[in-house]
Amino acid sequence: MTSFLIPAFLLLVLVLVLLLRPFIFPPKVEATSRRQMNAAIYREELDKLELERAAGSINDADYEIAHAEMRQRLFQDTNEEDDRSVMGSSKLTVISLCLFITVLSAGFYFFLGDATRIAEKNTQQPMTQDGVEKMVAQFAAKMEQDPTNLQGWVMLARSYRILGRNAEAAKAYERAGNFIDSDPQLLADYADVLASNANGSFAGKPLKLINQALKLDPNNLMALWLSGTASYAAGNYKAAVQTWERLAQQLPPGTEDARSIEASIADARAKGGLPSKAGINTKGVSGKIEIAVDMKSKVKSGDIVMVIARKPGERMPVAVLKTSVSEFPMSFSLTDALAMNPSSPLSGLSEASIEVRISKTGMAKPEVGDLISAPQIVKVGANNVRLVIDQVRQ
Template sequence: MSSAMMWGVFALMALLALGLATLPLWRRPRAVAEADRLTVYGRQLAELEMETKRGLLTPEAAQAARLEIERRILRLNETAVVPNAGGKGLLAGAAVTAVAGAFGLYLWLGHPELPDHPAEVAGAMELKGTAAGEPTLNALLDRLIAYLDTNPDAMEGWEHLRRAALSVGRGADYAAALERGVRTRPENVDLRVLYAESLIFMGQGQVSPAARLALTQADALDPSHPALRYYTGLALLQDNRPAEAEALWQKLLDEAPEGAEWRGQIAEKIAEAQAAQGKSSAASAIAALPADQQTQQIRGMVEGLAAKLEAAPDDAGGWLRLGRAWRVLGEPAKAQVALARGRAIAEKAGDKALMADFAAEAENLAKP
């Protein structure tokens, strides 16, 4: 098998996984406890942050606890996807790929001129088939992971692994392989950035303490790395430092070559940072008003949200925010209506985490 043919196979694998994800949901739904555990781990991380701020834990103990929780999150994937899983599992794979695409800037921001593998590498990755004469997707991925364990500098292989593994719900295996690669090649800044990216993906877009550590280590090797700067900006934005994030992304955009495909995505993040600054300014302006005018301004904003949701009613998270806002404004009847509409959308989508949020808000509303 030639090098080009081999990588073509892995590109096809990713496309095949995406195609399967579009099948109708005619198969029996499969309960996925991993989503519930992910919610629990997320709450544990939040509680850990509160305990750290209160001084109940030393920084060293807090960091160790964070890393342990994040390792458990990474291990969730071990039973998340099995052969012949139902349609929900396949659609989850599609969602995974969509999120990965949002963060998968490595190939563009890193080094697009990735070298080909030598012919002997392609031969080493030749697979025996299944009984039917066709290799399974997981077998192909396992062989690629094994190859990268001994050849961690094969960056094109990592890119193919990212696309294929994330598309079929094996993101944890991908992140674990990268962790091993970083240990083997600690001086490889590209691997460190890819590892940070994988942790951000596993955290549903949140730049976790482990991801921040990986970014810091990459920064020590090459602070000019474009993908590193992109994810550092994301961390700044999540730290409520939008002005710094905007400045970092703007510099990255200014230095980007004309016609670079990722310019549009950086521009979108700049706009997001600018919008965040606008919200902060609006909040400060409202806080400066007399109490009665503050209430009037806030009510106007809530009514504006209600109007938007009537025009686009499929936003379950929007209905949850509206319900909370009406509760705070002392409008329990309106809050109940908003929560009921949003909860119905969450139940239809099977979003257990959001359903739990609606249940918690309903409890708050029921309190005297």
């Protein structure tokens, strides 16, 4: 705020100096008074009258009358207190003008300007995790005072979900009552929270909510994904493939989401022994992923398992499988459906370097703290590859 007010004050001073320069710096030559000006005018008129009488334009009688009238007007116009020009105005005028202009400009600025918002903006601090937690806590306290606000409970549930507090999110969704019964997205979100709280189990209420959401909207993306995941977890790979294929049809081709769902479909096909889609070469690499005992405590719910295939000696992946963490050992299958570039499929290699990485963020770039396995060079077509996660990326 100070950085703005100082230049503004200096600019105001400059404007006042330029505007009031005639008052501040009076002329060195004394200004002519009104009485002096009037006397000079009448003197000139008297001279003209004298010339007219000398030229014979007027007679002596008219001359005396005109001369008497001029003397009378001259006396009246010069018989008043001397009034000097503006150049000689008092200091009071200058002070009054300065105060008037300053108050007027300040009033316009604070009425129409942004001084208050600038000050507020400068006092604002970046939002922190503690700040967000405090806001959510205040919102929760407000909701306790207004428990009939069902929409508010939904907003609170979503806030808890963003913070990763799924237990509180589930309670908030429950208190939202029938507000969510007609909204397929809210039903799917509620089911996802309940399944997360049940360690990935969709049995009971989560599956009921998913089916209710799909009944309202058969193409809801979240509900389709959860339905396929529930079927996959139950070992019903055929149902998982059918559901996920409905989901894949709604995703833009070539996007990260489309590749991810295609990977999940390929994995379900491999585990269920189902025929692959036409046009996709089934030649690839499959096997199991294991984890060292001392690494198990480092794995958290929500971590992403990434199985990566590369051409030996190169850094660019040929195929990548992304899936959520489940119980170990877990199966994997890399095929051309997971190819990063359709023109460079995995089936086109004779050998591939295979490794597995558990990522906290799911980002393609390795990060410090990721759990990794040692790379293995295997024959493309091998189906008994064993990958062991036993290292932490430094």
